[in-house]
Amino acid sequence: MSQRAAGRQAGIQTPLQECGPSAPLPADRVLGSGAVLFPGVFDQHGCPLVIFPADGQDRLLELSKAEVVDFINYFHALFNRKYEKQSLVSVVVDLRNASPPTPKFIMESLLLVQEHKRTIHSVYLIQPKKKDVVKPLLKLLNLSMSCSASFKTILLREIPELWNYIDRSQLPASLGGYFLYCHRSWVSFIKEIHAFVQEFLSVVQRLPSCISTLQALSRLPLPSSFSELQYFCCTNEAKFLQLRRELGLDELLKTL
Structure with missing residues (x-):
């Protein structure tokens, strides 16, 4: 099996071109946290996915918004240079078990990404189970829609609804998909x-x-x-x- 094929099985897309000296690799604490992922998969629009998994949200709140923004911008630029085109990203946010601060942190981070230049095509939000998280989230969505740096937001009640927008071959098991992803292997590969x-x-x-x-x-x-x-x-x-x-x-x- 080739290195490229092996990389794909681990959720790795080989970056053939770098981001330049002005874009340093995100810090180890951000890469290793698993709180935000760029596994090299796509939605049905062909946009590469940024994923905020449910099992990384405790670690997510240990990061700053600036670190999350830098992570997304770094890998977005890396992707565009590799394929020599300007592509937007889409974002999947699994809020099923989210605590109240999490949606606000994520949405404000995404708005910061979009504020600099249009980067995000769509945001797929899996609805929280806790009622005290749902109401603030709806307010945040109304706010984001009124901002000039808006993006398309899709609120989903259950995981299967996500499959209408993203093929299951492009989703990890935690989102009901078949995509094989090992975060440790991905981090090791990116650093090498x-x-x-x-x-x-x-x-x-x-x-x-x-x-x-x-x-x-x-x-x-x-x-x-x-x-x-x-x-x-x-x-x-x-x-x-x-x-x-x-x-x-x-x-x-x-x-x-």
């Missing part, structure tokens, strides 16, 4: 790819200078005597090895 990309960019930045040095060496006249030729080869081999160290090829290969 990020490390490789950063090392690759570092090599690319140093490459022009190294090429210029090699071109200068190639134009040197060859010595006429054997002893001078030995010295010439020894000296230039040392320069070549120094260039290799400066370029960082060995470090890059270690990340493969």
